[in-house]
Amino acid sequence: xxxxxxxxDETIKxxxxxxxxxxxxxxxxxxxxxxxxxxxASVEFKTAQYDxxxxxxxxPVPEWDGENRLYIAANGHAVTFIEFGTGVxxxxxxxxxxxxxxxxxxxxxxxxxxxxxxxxxxxxxxxGQLVRQSDEGNxxxxxxxxxxxxxxxxxxxxxxxxxxxxxxxxxxx
Numbered sequence: 001x002x003x004x005x006x007x008x009d010e011t012i013k014x015x016x017x018x019x020x021x022x023x024x025x026x027x028x029x030x031x032x033x034x035x036x037x038x039x040x041a042s043v044e045f046k047t048a049q050y051d052x053x054x055x056x057x058x059x060p061v062p063e064w065d066g067e068n069r070l071y072i073a074a075n076g077h078a079v080t081f082i083e084f085g086t087g088v089x090x091x092x093x094x095x096x097x098x099x100x101x102x103x104x105x106x107x108x109x110x111x112x113x114x115x116x117x118x119x120x121x122x123x124x125x126x127x128g129q130l131v132r133q134s135d136e137g138n139x140x141x142x143x144x145x146x147x148x149x150x151x152x153x154x155x156x157x158x159x160x161x162x163x164x165x166x167x168x169x170x171x172x173x
Contacts, residue, residue, distance in 0.1 A: 023067070029169040030070050034062035036161055037072045037154040044150030045074060048082045051128035051142035052120060056082055056150075072154060083151055086112040087144015094147040105144075117143040 038058055045056040056076035063071040084094045084102040094102065105113030112118070121137045124130065128140035 025169050026068070029165060030068070031062070032165050032169065033158050033162065034070045034072055036165075037158045038062065040157045041072060041074060041150045041154035044148050044153055045079075045082060048145070048148035048150065049126040050078060050082050050145045050148075051125040051140065052078065052081075053123045054078055054082065054125065058150075072151070074151065080107060082145070082148045085145055085147035087117070087142070088113055088115055089117075089143045090146045092146045094149055095152060097147070112144050115143075117141050 038060065042058040045054070045058060048054065048056075054076075056074050056079050058072065058074045063073055065071060080102070084097050084100075084107070085092060085104060086108070088105040090104065093104070096102075097104065105111075119131055119139050119141050120128075121139055122128075124138075124140055125142075126145065128142050131139045131141050133139070
């Protein structure tokens with residue numbers, strides 16, 4: 001008995017072409033996903049409430065670690081303070097703080113554990129209160145800042161958009 005199946009050769013060719021393009025599509029998918037994270041993190045760091053100099057810069061291009069892994073990176077002295085918040089007067093907690101050992105008031109020099117705030121030299125930032133001017137610069141009082149969650153929110157947005165991007169990249173052509 002013979003059964004004729006039409007179009008099988010064409011289907012095989014299309015599947016082979018799809019398979020051949022898979023690494024490029026995967027690369028494109030990861031780059032698009034990272035671009036979303038970079039955009040969100042950049043905005044969140046830039047607009048964060050922070051007393052002092054917000055020197056955080058999110059790298060505009062992700063860092064590759066092999067063929068299947070990307071990292072979004074932010075640089076600056078204030079990254080940890082802005083991401084996780086500082087000062088025990090703030091009740092808000094970062095969702096990943098405990099898991100990552102970021103106990104409010106305990107990292108940095110530990111000054112955030114003082115409910116009466118602490119002073120620093122530099123810029124006022126969002127709400128730093130001028131205490132005095134000196135030859136070394138202006139001295140400000142702060143009570144810390146709430147967590148901005150810039151990287152956390154970036155990762156959350158990336159997870160939200162995974163299915164949409166997968167459809168666009170893998171099935172959009």
